[in-house]
Amino acid sequence: MGYHHGDLRRTLLATAAEAIAETGPAALSLRDLARRAGVSHAAPAHHFGDKLGLLTALAIEGYELLAEALTAAGGDILDAGVAYIRFAMAHPAHFEVMFHPTLYREDEIGPARDASAAALQAGLANRPAPELGPDPQLTGYAAWSIVHGFATLALAGNLPPEVVADPRPVIRLLFAK
Amino acid sequence: MGYHHGDLRRTLLATAAEAIAETGPAALSLRDLARRAGVSHAAPAHHFGDKLGLLTALAIEGYELLAEALTAAGGDILDAGVAYIRFAMAHPAHFEVMFHPTLYREDEIGPARDASAAALQAGLANRPAPELGPDPQLTGYAAWSIVHGFATLALAGNLPPEVVADPRPVIRLLFAK
């Protein structure tokens, strides 16, 4: 740990994720983050420039984590779907920010975003052709929609716990013949 | 048009919806709304109490609009799904707020919310039994997930315009045998 604080950047990102998970991005306060980290109110600015910068960094981190989770899930699209939902539940703040472009600078997240997209499409490609239907691309959007919607609804508290606990049966309905 | 402004309440809600649709809920400013409406900075407080109050009113309005749209769509669940997505695209700010409980007071939206839920379940009940699968409730969550996910992804700019233009083929994939 280097100087006064050492890994302030990491600490701020982690604390921001906590705060957002509890009270949402709208209530996020840089000064509050600084207080929790024990630094002055202007310290965050040095690492992230401004608030958008911090949220941009969070979004990038989120896309990287998602890409990892998806590739770790292997080639099966069902497992990828479950991994997608688990990621959202495990990192609600990242997930929240990632899909709200007004919260960050979209032009800075390119590479990280592409990595996630590639991981998603890879999962789709490994699926047997008959299950993909006549238009595989449409099936891809349907799959993304169902897991994304499931995750979003679960995070907002709109799905009962027992359903959230095992998303597999719900996802399977899209591919069941 | 009663007093100085007349229907300030309605104007503020409409302007808030515009502002949120453009820059997101986090950037919403009561003082800015007041300026746009041509009233003093404290005028909104009288109608909504505080910021949460305004967003709560928006959420209620959203649930009412959604309930209307769903019942107007008739008994078919495919049409209901399309109506759900069209509602989200037509009223992005309402939709955004409705599904972010940290933005408003959940204990004040009961009735409006129940009306929407009832309209949704009615659509599901009118569906022929074989399409609902072994567990109709799970199918309901799957249907909700796919249309909600589709709407959310579309609003965040993650779906190509031609797919958004006609969501039907994507939704149909869930029920196609």
Place this chain on the structure above:
DNA sequence: CTCCAATCTTGTCAGTGTCAAGACTAGGGC
């Protein structure tokens, strides 16, 4: 005509994001 309740204004306060300027620290070149 009076009075009242609803609506809006003015004034104020603490809290926030951002910028500018300066202070401190670590580590490398001499």
Place this chain on the structure above:
DNA sequence: GCCCTAGTCTTGACACTGACAAGATTGGAG
């Protein structure tokens, strides 16, 4: 050993925001 530069953090300031209190204005009921 010493300096000096780049990176890190602090201090101070400013405009803006949400919220509160107190007062002004208005339309309408009686």
